[in-house]
Amino acid sequence: MNTDTRNMEMKIVSRDDSEYREYFQNxxxxxxxxxxxxxxxxxxxxxxxxxxxxxxxxxxxxxxxxGHSCIGMSVLDxxxxxDLREMNDIQLNVSxxxxxxxxxxxxxxxxxxxxxxxxxxxxxxxxxxxIGGLTLGGGSNYLSxxxxxxxxxxxxxxxxxxxxxxxxxxxxGEYSDLFxxxxxxxxxxxGIVLQFKLQLYEISPLVFYQFLVIPFSxxxxxxxxxxxYSRTDRNAxxxxxxxxxxTYKNISSDxxxxxxxxxxxxxxxxxxxxxDFHQNVLKGVGRTMKDFQSHKSFMDIIRLGPNPELIRRxxxxxxxxxxxxxxxxxxxxxxSHMTSDIVMxxxxxRWPIFDNxxxxxxxxxxxxxxxxxxxxxDCAFIHRECDWSLVGICxxxxxxxxxxxxxxxxxxxxxxxxxxxxxxxxxxxxDPNIDWRQAYYGSNYPRLQQxxxxxxxxxxxSHFQSIELPSHPKSNL
Ligand SMILES: Cc1cc2nc3c(=O)[nH]c(=O)nc-3n(C[C@H](O)[C@H](O)[C@H](O)COP(=O)(O)OP(=O)(O)OC[C@H]3O[C@@H](n4cnc5c(N)ncnc54)[C@H](O)[C@@H]3O)c2cc1C
Numbered sequence: 186m187n188t189d190t191r192n193m194e195m196k197i198v199s200r201d202d203s204e205y206r207e208y209f210q211n212x213x214x215x216x217x218x219x220x221x222x223x224x225x226x227x228x229x230x231x232x233x234x235x236x237x238x239x240x241x242x243x244x245x246x247x248x249x250x251x252g253h254s255c256i257g258m259s260v261l262d263x264x265x266x267x268d269l270r271e272m273n274d275i276q277l278n279v280s281x282x283x284x285x286x287x288x289x290x291x292x293x294x295x296x297x298x299x300x301x302x303x304x305x306x307x308x309x310x311x312x313x314x315x316i317g318g319l320t321l322g323g324g325s326n327y328l329s330x331x332x333x334x335x336x337x338x339x340x341x342x343x344x345x346x347x348x349x350x351x352x353x354x355x356x357x358g359e360y361s362d363l364f365x366x367x368x369x370x371x372x373x374x375x376g377i378v379l380q381f382k383l384q385l386y387e388i389s390p391l392v393f394y395q396f397l398v399i400p401f402s403x404x405x406x407x408x409x410x411x412x413x414y415s416r417t418d419r420n421a422x423x424x425x426x427x428x429x430x431x432t433y434k435n436i437s438s439d440x441x442x443x444x445x446x447x448x449x450x451x452x453x454x455x456x457x458x459x460x461d462f463h464q465n466v467l468k469g470v471g472r473t474m475k476d477f478q479s480h481k482s483f484m485d486i487i488r489l490g491p492n493p494e495l496i497r498r499x500x501x502x503x504x505x506x507x508x509x510x511x512x513x514x515x516x517x518x519x520x521s522h523m524t525s526d527i528v529m530x531x532x533x534x535r536w537p538i539f540d541n542x543x544x545x546x547x548x549x550x551x552x553x554x555x556x557x558x559x560x561x562x563d564c565a566f567i568h569r570e571c572d573w574s575l576v577g578i579c580x581x582x583x584x585x586x587x588x589x590x591x592x593x594x595x596x597x598x599x600x601x602x603x604x605x606x607x608x609x610x611x612x613x614x615x616d617p618n619i620d621w622r623q624a625y626y627g628s629n630y631p632r633l634q635q636x637x638x639x640x641x642x643x644x645x646x647s648h649f650q651s652i653e654l655p656s657h658p659k660s661n662l
Pocket of ligand 1: 251258313318323
């Protein structure tokens, strides 16, 4: 994969080209950018050329893999936007259970390849996220209880540095410090990560996946019991998700409450564990079990992930939390966001424009198990003790509602920040009141600054939340 086998010319789309607007594809359409041009390399050599081209123009670059950054960090104004969508080679090595993937590989293509051989590793929940952005910030999904974050499974990476060289980094090699930094802060200004080699594991052809729809009135009791269950000595290969969502197909209906129980192992064993979970956690809770096949291939579960036909505007807020910090009062407050005046009010009068594509959600993803068994100094990803990721999302279509819906997220943010100050860097936050250095990297930040100085001493790969040089704190803007 290191040699350039494709001789096609590197594609450049400039502001005068009719394709220019089409090339801007950000998962969050609320954020629009106007880069100097897009460059779409198809090989490592073309990535080097793209970087050289930007530098010859005296321009900085922005780097995009799948464009899912919730604050639009992958395409920036007036930059040469290096778009890695065509850097999508995959090489699977079944015998040594490893895979080598370029950054622009879509998660669904990644798992399509591995699951054919009953192999997989940790990843994400959205089929159209790319390996690049997902891995550099952590990467967590149903398999993470068993295998940790994606960063815990990176064996090697190839990085294009600001001086135009490509280096191979790994845990014990010459560039072990860079390897440490890119696992958790790889999107924060060290270089362009071109390729990863990842560890795979054997998985069952059919795993267990079941979701339960629970009455909204049981929000408190079901979440309390779920959090308790997650701390008991249960099977380590169970993953849990709690999701409350208000949609507007039927305006007057309550928000929907859903618990997803996933077991990474033979589906029959999952069935037994699920019965136990059911009896202990959901005893007395009014519930409707969805009538569908719970023995599924892992690929079928990935296909269930968000895959919208409609590009939406969104606000996303996140905190990594200790489940034990979510006491009854805090749980009640979380619930109250789902019935606030903005969510439940007379939408025709309250909202500037009614938009039935709107969703408000509060979601808790389990981040415990293997993810917590790695020391916080093992790589730049410091959040090893928090066992849940708490996410508040509002997604919608009509721009007229931006201001009102931002108020909902501000309230959510206010509560979240009382619970925790740790933010999962895969859900970055552009709120100027947040100390992102502390929130994403904590005490690992000074070490990251030293590594930045070594590999990018002129601060070429900088953006509004990149690691600052030690001598110039807050010098990136
Ligand atoms: C619908 C949805 C579902 C999600 N589900 C999950 C989930 O289940 N688990 C989870 O962990 N996360 C999840 N996320 C968060 C997601 O992992 C991050 O948004 C991730 O950064 C997206 O990767 P990307 O390549 O698509 O994004 P991009 O927007 O392309 O990149 C994100 C950041 O990484 C930088 N970057 C990208 N590629 C490179 C590279 N090759 N070299 C250097 N820098 C690079 C970009 O400049 C940008 O700053 C979800 C996000 C969305 C929108």
